[in-house]
């Protein structure tokens with residue numbers, strides 16, 4: 182039944198920082214990613230996102246193999262609502278596994294950000310609340326039986342981003358495969374995605390290989406993170422003592438940082454109020470890391 186024989190531990194990272202990163206407008210960011218690829222699924226040509234970033238449509242693009250178009254369709258959201266037009270107005274809806282092959286210029290760790298806007302789409306009578314999907318990147322299983330609709334309802338947000346870190350090792354290509362769940366022959370299951378980002382990061386940002394174990398929140402034993410077999414998922418990224426920072430205000434990696442105020446219970450210095458969305462989902466391999 183389980184299609185993905187996946188031996189890798191998917192770690193869920195709790196990113197906290199005690200550094201206040203403020204980028205002065207007009208100065209070049211401290212880090213310029215060698216890979217900065219933005220795919221606007223379900224559209225063609227180039228389009229500029231709300232923050233001035235340049236998105237490439239996936240229709241007839243270098244990222245999508247043409248033979249697979251028969252089991253996927255592209256569609257436009259019926260109502261734009263309060264979401265950014267790029268990449269959320271268009272989607273690719275797939276009925277069988279669909280692989281994006283993304284050339285990266287360098288090996289090493291990459292951010293993968295998946296953008297979702299569960300809405301009703303024109304030219305499709307599919308009920309997107311019935312979309313369940315899995316996502317794999319090489320050996321990593323990033324999402325399984327994932328419902329964008331349930332997630333958006335949980336977040337009370339019409340659109341959201343799932344962010345992961347994976348290591349690019351082989352042949353300088355990342356294959357990102359989206360599959361409907363369950364992915365069985367003749368199943369009427371389908372999934373969709375609105376946008377994909379691949380952005381590189383400095384090699385030792387979050388992990389430094391097995392020789393440098395990372396401390397675990399609330400536990401005395403650190404965890405050893407193998408370079409090639411461990412993916413990380415972003416749960417929280419708090420700008421401790423600072424305000425919300427948009428991707429353009431980051432140090433060049435286009436990360437969004439949240440204001441930490443809602444997470445503080447009582448006076449400063451007391452236990453942060455962190456909600457763990459995975460605590461009821463057993464058995465999932467889950468670990469929280471504290472990186473600063």
Ligand SMILES: *[C@@H]1O[C@H](CO)[C@@H](O)[C@H](O)[C@H]1NC(C)=O
Pocket residue numbers: 227229235236
């Ligand atoms: C977006 O990127 C493409 C390819 O690099 C380039 O041809 C195009 O001019 C860019 N568009 C904008 C608005 O920067």
Ligand SMILES: *[C@@H]1O[C@H](CO)[C@@H](O)[C@H](O)[C@H]1NC(C)=O
Pocket residue numbers: 248249251252
């Ligand atoms: C999709 O295309 C592949 C070959 O490119 C073919 O084998 C398959 O039967 C097609 N599926 C449908 C539903 O047309």
Ligand SMILES: *[C@@H]1O[C@H](CO)[C@@H](O)[C@H](O)[C@H]1NC(C)=O
Pocket residue numbers: 313326328
């Ligand atoms: C998939 O997720 C749905 C909604 O959370 C759940 O009801 C269902 O049991 C899950 N299916 C499997 C096979 O895990």
Ligand SMILES: *[C@@H]1O[C@H](CO)[C@@H](O)[C@H](O)[C@H]1NC(C)=O
Pocket residue numbers: 282319351352354355356
């Ligand atoms: C990605 O897919 C291409 C085409 O199927 C394949 O040649 C390549 O080996 C794959 N690369 C990785 C890293 O899986």
Ligand SMILES: *[C@@H]1O[C@H](CO)[C@@H](O)[C@H](O)[C@H]1NC(C)=O
Pocket residue numbers: 384385388389390391408
């Ligand atoms: C693991 O990755 C780190 C950082 O990229 C690198 O310094 C180290 O040499 C790597 N170790 C192995 C065993 O590949």
Ligand SMILES: *[C@@H]1O[C@H](CO)[C@@H](O)[C@H](O)[C@H]1NC(C)=O
Pocket residue numbers: 350351407408409
């Ligand atoms: C990681 O993968 C690279 C390339 O496949 C390999 O050279 C290296 O030995 C691997 N490192 C570990 C720690 O397995």
